[in-house]
Amino acid sequence: MTPRRVRRWLRWPDTVLGRTALVLVLALLLSVATAVMLFESQRQEALEAIGGRNAAERVGGLVAIAEQTDPDRRHGTLRRLDTPRFRVGWGTRPVVENDESFGLAAFVRDTLQTGLEGREIRVSSRPGPVGGPDTGMFGRGGRARDDDRPPQEAEPFPPPGEGPSFAPPGAESLRPPSLNRPHHMIGPALRISVRLDDGSWLNVLAPLDPGVSLWRPRFVAPLLLGLVLVTLAALVAVRKATLPFAVFAAAAERLGVDVGAPPLAVTGPREVRRAAHAFNVMQDRIVRFVQDRTQMLAAISHDLKTPITRLRLRAEFIEDDEQRAKMLADLAEMEQMIASTLAFARDDAASEPRQRLDLATMVQGMLEDLEDMGVACSYTGPDSLVIAARPVALKRAIANLLDNAVKYGGRAGVGLTTGGGEILLTIDDDGPGIPEDSMERVFAPFFRLETSRSRDTGGTGLGLAVARAAIRAHGGDITLANRPEGGLRATLSLPQA
Template identity: 50%
Template sequence: MRRLLPSTLAGRIILVLLVGLMAFHVGSLWLHQTGSDILLGSTQQRVTAERVAAAARAVGMVPPEAREAVAQALSSPGFQVRWQPGAVEGTVAAEDLTITGHREAQGTVGLPEGGSLWYHADPLQAQPEHATLLSTTAMAVGILVLGLLVVRLIARPLRELSSAADRIGRPGQTVTVPEEGPREVRQAAQAFNRMQARIDRLIADRTQALAAVSHDLRTPLARLRLRAGFLDDAEVQQQIDADLDEMDAMIGSTLAYLRGDEEQEEVRSADIAAMLQTLCGDAEDMGKAVTYEGPPQARLPCRAIALKRAFANVIDNAVKYGTSARVVLADRGRELVIHVDDAGPGVPEEQLESVFQPFYRLEESRNRGTGGSGLGLAIARQAVGHHGGSVTLQNLAGGGLRASIRLPRLA
């Protein structure tokens, strides 16, 4: 039953109006027809009685040999009379008619001079009252049009509420929902505006706290790096610098994930093919086995910095755990599909989704040789998801892991 209902509130209200108007229309027609039948029945009896009485008087006033001719002259397609000479059993007076139905009458009437008059009255035909039907239909159409206007007035604040909800968390000034319309809609708008104000305060507090954390964490790192420069042991100094670099990278990736920096970036047209070629070239310059296959150009409206970070995380993940990365770009018109294949051991099937969780890592040691903070794939999925795309992992039949990135060309 629910599948037959429209998905929108306006559609459901219109459906209720249509069903109600149809029931009202059918009921009105039924009442009109019933009233017409009752009126025709009473009119049938009165008209038939008057015509039979008039025919009996006319036939009785002429000689017997002329009565049949007079009876035929008085007959019509809807009213037939026949003169019958001699006594007829069961004759009744004209005012005691035998009615076989409220639309059809038949019987005999005895005449004072002898003989009887047989009659048959066909049912009266109801004439269509076009004016009544037209007025009923016009009233139904008027109610429907008025209902549609009311539905639009009710649905407009709800559409504004939905649009405002969709803007929450996006860059730009927060727009409050107009608190107008029916009382229930006004109450919903007021509650939404209060919720939006609380969310804005939470976002502002989180941004301020992250900025403070970023400053408070990087300040001691800078002091440690400075002090490490005064050490005489070059090997120890190099190890400390590597640890500090790792800590700085972990702080940067964590803060970037929590801030959602890509939402603050403007959407511009970028060449995804050139972006991937640059990342693959940089990796090759660092001695990593990374190759690119695909078209020389593939433009897409996007937040280029966020997507570049996502691609870099996926490629770095493939090189780190799979020793190599083969990047393949396919331009399918409505979407761009990027496959990043590695030659590693793959990922257990039950953990293909778990690796996208923040801070989740298959390798538990968390050292420089085996991995970082466990945010690379989480950041990549977050950035691609904000572009309406998806990131999935799949174990290849011949060994290795494939990361598939789909980016639709949204209107």
């Protein structure tokens, strides 16, 4: 896997659903890991406590057996009780030199003192030397010492009467319970020393059973299954919780295309209901604003028609033919401006219903009309392309773009393509183009470039504004760009649905 792909996988999610789901999953994993760690810690403590209590009970029984057995027979008795998993020794010295007064050792000592009152008891849970012949145990860390020699060559214990002078009567029974066979202890162990009535020491090495490993299929499988189920439930809940965001986004896009779209349903949690209500109030205010603007312009247009008509009548009485023609041309331009302004304000594209139409056939028909007028035109694209659109508004937008190409570029080269989920209609001309800093300004209402759009060419400065408004009402857009070989290219994009 390449570093770029790794960075892409490790990138913070870009959606609310992804981020919320990631946080929930990470929090779930962290909480489960913490719970498992606490459970394992408590489990180990419980196992150690159980092991310590069992060891204390067994040591108590060994003390009773040792003191009730004659010293001559004590060695054989203890030897039979010595096992690889529970070492027993009897000697003149304790195996525990430094007693511990905390933790598990203190717990075991307190348990022993309950049944062995008055005796000296030493307990340690730390690893340390097991001792030699004077402790009755051999080796370190729970391993019997054999001096690296085979069992038959190991040094025998001194015979009775030849041992140390400080040995108690019956010193022959102080020899290790099993000198010639190795003992293996695995894991942590308790070292316990109890002073007997005759002054000798009973030494025990009791291993602490760590228990069966926690990470086994019987434990891990239900844990993983629970994690998967909880994660899936969390993802479903997060998806349901974030669904209103998608609904609001779709409503906002729909509002940008159709200001008269139906309002949002006020359902869901309280916060979602409040947001939906606020969105509906905003949409209602926008609708009222558009209606008020349209009514105002319609009133102005109606009021201006009367004086324009009077001026036209008066212009007919002017004797100078040239002045009369100029005045009538100005009045006609005023009427055209008023009509265009009113059409732009009404935004007819948003109210016209959508219909199934053949865009390729429409464009080719419009180009044939221009060719009949002697305009050079060309078309590249499919013979048929059926889409759902508002016919009048779409035809008006394309007509405005073609009109600009013919007026200011001398010809119209049209291309129609589809791909990437959208339809692209390009219109090329051979004109002077547009300065880069004016590419967006030309879409503003009543804006005209003085160098190329003079009063002699006509126009009100609303053609591109009306065209873009109509295309955006379809969910598309119009962009302009200068061609490298000269001229201007207008690109009309529509969603392919």
